[in-house]
Amino acid sequence: MPTFATHHPPIELARIAFSQLTDEPVLRIARLRKGWGHMSWTVRAPSGRYLIKTGIRRPHLADLYRQVAAQQHAAVRIATPQVIAISDQGGALQRPAYIQSWLDGKDGEVTLPRLSAEGVHRFGHDLGAAVAALHRIPGPRFAEDCAGTVTYATWTAACNARLQRVLTANEKASALPTPALHTVTDRIAALIDNLPDGIEPRLTHRDLYLPNTLHLNGHQKPVGLLDWESAAYYDPVWDFVKLNMWVFDKYPQLRTPFMDGYTTDSPLPEGFDERLTVYQGIEYLAGFPYFGAAWPDETMLDGFRTLLAGWMNRHHLAGDRP
Structure with missing residues (x-):
């Protein structure tokens, strides 16, 4: 696979790429601050406003198609930008990129401190309703991504495969x-065997935190979702791992209105808590190779130590804590 630079290409190349892909001139272009997952540019063209995106952590063409497949599937039911053009690494940017429509709004983390108590409640409720709508979108099989790169006949097989990848990493x-790793993985494997039957593959974002939400202006759907690089056809309960970590624990005032919005049309699925604890164990383990080696961050790593120790305590596991 080719290697792509992690710094922003010159803005002039982004301008050329937009015009090549859309056959429109660029009236104005500006670079957005570099995020965790993407480099981006906002573009004003005669037909409207757009965003050019190219990956940082997942920069290859296959990664782009996985993101686009999820985004296009999600756009059927929820507010999310429409993908209007895709470029492989042969374009002006010399790296895979895509162009999406612009939704007028601000991400939830920016918006939340500015809202009244009533506004916070409404935002939480609308976010819950949006996530519930997402989770009603069915997938053909359990899969690690929405392009169907790796799929599984059963949810048990998918969970065991994910656990094995996390163990290897x-x-x-x-x-x-090592002792803590094996103690936790053994317990998770046993819990996977006890997952209920009847879990169905649904579109699952897998990176739900407030910067990936959008508080929309003048839109019929008041809250949208962004950034689909981690999306999969999973048990949708998986999304509550990060919702608990990065939304409810940080902004507890959102928990009740979110759950009210999420359960407006149907209750939480059977065995919700039992399913969630399995996925929490797997995701807490996944934080160690990610923030300990791939993208070193001692603060984040320490947070995952605390999360995993708490998980071990709840399951009454013997041995030292991480």
Whole structure:
């Protein structure tokens, strides 16, 4: 695979890429601040406003198609930008990129401190309703991404495969003591065997935190979702791992209105808590090779130590905590 630079290409190349892909001139273009997952440019053209995106952590063409497939599937039911053009690494940017429509609004993390108590409640409720709508979108099979790169006949098989990948990554990274790693993975494997039957593949974002939400201006759907690089056809309960970590724990005032919005049309699925604890264990383990080796961040790593220790305590596991 080719290697792509992690710094922004010159803005003039983004201008050329837009015109090549849309056959429109650029009236104004500006670089957005670099995010965790993408480099982006906003573009004003005669037909409207757009965003050019190219990946940082997942920069290859296959990664782009996975994101676009999820985004196009989600756009059927929820507010999310429409993908209007795709470029492989042969374009002006010399790296895969895509262009999407612009939704007028601000991300939830920026918006929330500016809202009244009533506004916070409304935002939480609308966000819950948006996520519930997302989780009603069915997938053909359980899959690691919405392009169907790797699929599974059963949810148990998908969970065991995910657990094995996380175990292998931890063994390679050595960011978590081996005894704790094996104690936790053994318990998770047993819990996977006890997951209820009847879980169906649904579109699952897998990176739900406030910067990936959009508080929309003048839109019929008041809250949208962004950034589909991690989306999969999973048990949608998986999305509550990060919702708990990065939304409800940080902004507890959102929990009740979110759950009210999420359960407006149907209750939480059977065995919700039992399913959630399995996925929490897997995701907490996944944080160690990610923030301990792939993208080192001692503050984040320490947070995952605390999360995993708490998980071990709740399951009454013997041995030292990480």
